[in-house]
Amino acid sequence: MRGEAAGAVESVFREEHGRLLAVLVRRFGDLDLAEEVASEALEAALVHWPVQGVPDRPGAWLLTTARRKAVDRLRRDQAYAARLAVLQAETDRAAPPPADDGADIPDERLQLFFTCAHPALPPEARGALTLRCLAGLTTPEVARAYLVPQTTMAQRIVRAKKKIREARIPFRVPEPHELPARLPGVLQTLYSLFNEGYSASSGPDLQRPDLAEEAIRLTRVLHRLLPAARETTGLLALMLLTHARRAARTAPNGDLVLLAVQDRARWDRPLIEEALPLLPAALAGGPPGPYAVQAAIAALHAEAPTFATTDWPQIVALYDVLLTLTPSPLIALNRAAALAMRDGPEPALLLLDALADEDELRAHHPYHAARADLLHRLGRLPEAAAAYRQALALAGTAPERTHLQRRLRAVDPAA
C-alpha cells in the first residue's frame, strides 16, 4: 500500500508538477515560494495518501495543500508578504484569465515556458530552468542531464532565479503581436534540450534518451497550448522523426550507425505515424519556418524504403529552402551530402571544398568525415585518409571515434 501510494504520488507529481508550479507562480508571483510549497505539498501527500488513500483529484489536492502552505508562510513572514503583494497587484493588472481545460489543475504553463526561456536569461540557464520548472526534474537530475557537476548546475539555476526575481522578469504570456519575436526563443530552448539528449558532446553514451524524451514531452505540451503556432508543430514533428531513428542509430556495441546503413525496420513507427500528420499544418498557410522544413526532410527519410531510393532531388530542394531561411555552413554541408546522392560525389566535393574556410566547419568533424567519404568514393585514398584523420582529431563521443577509425582503416589498412 505504502509503495503503491508513493508510486502514485511520484507519477502524479511528475505529470502535474509544471501545472502546479505555474498556478502557484501566477497566484503568488514568486518562483522560489512556488517551488518550496509545491515540494512541501508532495511531502504531505507522501504522509497522508498511504493512510487516507489517493484522493479522487490528486492534482487539486496538491494545489490546495500548496496554497495553504504558501498562505501560512506569508502570514509568518510579513515583510516578504508585503513585497509579494506589491508584485501581485501589478501582475493581476496585466494577466489574462487562466485557461480552463477542465483538467484537475488549470493549465497555466504557457507563461512559465516564456519566463524560463526569456531572452534576458543566459542560454545555458534556459534549458535547465525549463527542465526544473516544467519537466519536474530535480537539480541533480538536471546536472546529470547536462553532464555538469551538481554545484555548477545549482549555481546556474540560483543565479537565473535571482535574475527573474530581482530584475522582475514577468510571468506572462506574450501578446499575439509579440509572439513572432518571443516564440523562437522558447522553441530554440526545447530544441537545444532535445539535441543535448540526442547527441552527447562527450562521454561514452552517444544518446541520453531521457533528455530527448523530456524535450518531446514538453514540446507536445507547448503544441497543445499553442495549436496555431506552426513552427511549434514543425518542431514537434522534427523531434518525433529524429527520435524515431534512435534505436537504429547505435549498434549493440555502442557504435554509431549512419543513416545510409541503418536498419529501417528498427525505426519507431508509432512516432513516425504521430509526426507525419503534423506536417501539412506546419508547412501550409504561408512560408514555412526552418523547423517545418527540417521536419519535411526527416519525413522524406522516414517514408523512403531504402537510403538509395530516398527522394534526393526533393531533399536537395528542401535544403535550398532551408538555406534561404537560415543560411549556415552546417546546412550547406548537409545539402552537399544530399547532392552527392543526387548528382554523385564529384560536384558535392566541389561544394565541400568551397566551404573549407568556414570557421564553423573547420573544427566540425562531420565536415571532414563527409569530405573523406566523398574522396573515398572517388578513389582518392591518400586524401581520404588525411581527411579521416582530421575528423578523428576532432570527434567527441566514443562511438563516433570507433566509426571513424573503421572508415580510416578501409582506405589505409596500415592505420
Place this chain on the structure above:
Amino acid sequence: MKYMLLIHAGAVNAEGGAEGCTVQDWMEYDKSVQDAGIFVSGESLADLVTATTVRVAADGERTVVDGPFAETREVLGGFYVIDVPDLDVALDWAARCPGARGGGSVVVRPVADFGA
C-alpha cells in the same frame, strides 16, 4: 519597479545626433517617456573630454586625473530612470530609445530596492 537605462550611444555626427537617430528622434522619445507617466529622472551627459576621475587611496590621498577615455563604442552618453511594472516593459522602452540604434546600445538595470 525602477529601472535605469544606461545609454551607450554610437558615434555622434556633426548635427549632434548619433548615426541613425536625430535630435528630433531624441526629443520625441523624451516626450513619450514623459507622457507615459513613467519618467523618474534622466540626463544626457556632456562630452567625454569633460570627464574627470577621482580615486582615494587607503592612506586618504586623493588622485584626480583627466578622463577616462574609453573606446568610443562604449561611452555612457546619458541615462533614464523609469518606473514600469516589469523587465519586459523596461526592455520595450529601451528598444524604443534612439540610443539603441546606429551602433549604440542600452543597458537595462533594475534599481536596487533596499525595502524602503
